[in-house]
Amino acid sequence: MKPTRREALVTIAAFAAPSPAEAQPAVLSAPELESLKALVDAIIPRTDTPGASDAGVPANIDHQLAASPQLAERFRSGMKALDADARSRFGAAFSALTPPQQVELLKARGEDPFFVMVKDMTVDAYYTSKEGLAEELGWHGNTFLSEFKGCTHPEHQL
């Protein structure tokens, strides 16, 4: 996958400190939140560590959608198409499918712009949550150290 310029910028921006937005109310209805929860858990499921919805990803995305009507509209129309696909293939909305059915459907659809949008938001929200960053990845930074040891592996030296 060749990244577009926008994606390259998004990638770069993601390395910067999180840029806090203004506090936003939620925008999604309860059924929409249910669909979003199913989708983000398909992207990052619960394993031996928490999954996306365990980490509060749906609420985080809801706040982001609330900040941008355009983004919310993209989400709603994308979710509608995903649900329509789910119904025609398995006879039920995406959130009502079994995990293997969800995987099958998402694999068949490929990483379309809607999926990429939700995946990007899920990645940002999950890997900055306590569950995703500290528990899953093992980050234990931003602390107070009297000394920084750096690399102590003799095999990494020149």
Next chain:
Amino acid sequence: MQTRKSPEVHDIVIVGSGASGGMAAWNLTQQGMRVLMLDAGAKFQRSQFWSHVKPWQVPQKIAAGQKPPEFYVDLKTAPYRTPPGQPFDLVRVWGRGGKTNIWGRVSLRYSDLDFASAERDGWEIPWPIRYKDIAPYYDKVDQLIGVCGGDDDQDSLPGSRYHLPPPAPRCGERLLQRAAHNIGIGIVAGRRAVLTQPHNGHAACHYCGACGKGCDVGAFFNSSDYLIEPALGSGRLQVIDNAVVARVLTDGEGRANGVQYFDRYTKQERRVRARVVVVAASCVDSTRILLNSKSRQHPNGIGNSSDAIGRYLSEQVRLHMFGFVPELLGAPVQNDDGIGGEHVYMPRFNHRDGRRRDYLRGFGMQFWGCGAGDAAGWAKQIPGFGAEFKTAVRKRYPALVALHPYGEVLPYAENRITVDSADVDGYGVPVARIEFQYRENERKMMTDMYQTAAAILKEAKAEILPYDPTFMGVPGQAIHEHSTCRMGADPKRSALNGFCQMHDVKNVFVVDGAAFTTASEKNPTLTILALAWRATDYLAAEMKAKRL
């Protein structure tokens, strides 16, 4: 609108409180001068910084209505224009210390490869100074602010006897250093204005890595704590907060006699009088002030008989490449915070024997972001989803390495800042219009930069994240604007002499990045500090000799 004029005539008024304004205030008050500083914002309170807010606490705090310090001035308060299809991201901090509150802290000495570049390749004008002129000031700056680094010394990156101990490299940095070494490219200890031990009364770094949010203990150089507070302590500095300077004022002979400014919030116009004006508002805003300072003697802006002011805007061109080194895939996660940003640096080497290039000037390389970070935005580029995706991300997380080459952009007369009397901001002052484009030389250099970064990653046997080798980046994002009021020996082709003094108007000094003759590939702040110190030594001597 009523204008308030202060009857007092100050010795010196300084416009701006960042690296250059802070240095000017510190040095001039040290020398017994009485100084007035105009700051477009106010002091940022260290106790309010979000240095130790964990990533997951950020949305919680925002939901609770809290806000981090507002370092960055918004575009409504401080608009600027760019032509369609030619973006320029201008980053500005209004407030005590300016961008030094959140700067990258990379502190590199320019060399005669930089100061004399035009003599060798014939592109535009050379600097009016050489390394020997500025070296004593680099020494003094290193000692004053505290710069950690190694004992290396080379033609493209002169050494310093005054470095504090450098922090140990992280694993990923070591592995890149080894790979680069194998293909003949030297990577040395980074040089950063971060205190690896207590220095001049300032606390040592505690390795939290959150420098970009402002340091809660002041363990890296910032103009407010390191320069302006001591200057205030001298009793000879007065600072006016929220003073947005619009113009340098002149007398009937065209000499500067003061400054016009607007209160940031009430928008009331005020004027102060001074014998000498030091402009230090950072490159673009200083240039805008000068271009707006029009009078009968200065129809194109003060000190601009050369038409050099506003022209030759030089940013730097850069790219970001990421990979995962095999030795660290699935390795135990370390605390990789360190001093925030890289602990190593690749000095320019493309000028050396045996290297061929089809462009002028050169590039160096930074490495911020190696190792376990406090986000994983790169995971968006890992394909797939589900448990496999999660595992793929976890395995790569400790193995991330990041390469950021920065290259010199040549000075072009057409890359310029202009003002238009019909297009004004909320204070009624004409805004800056920035026209900036990369050209053939930058495109060729970028090709070499991409190839060099990729070659290091390949030698390290790293998995390389997808990248677009034609992407030139967005101008302005290096936050290294230079050269729109450049110094030079010839008053017909430059605005300032080697002491940052205007050729046309002897009592105006421009001491920030605008004064640079070329941008070089290096981060400019250390050189800004050294030039401002040298310029204000000269200024003080000229005043004492009653030539100003």
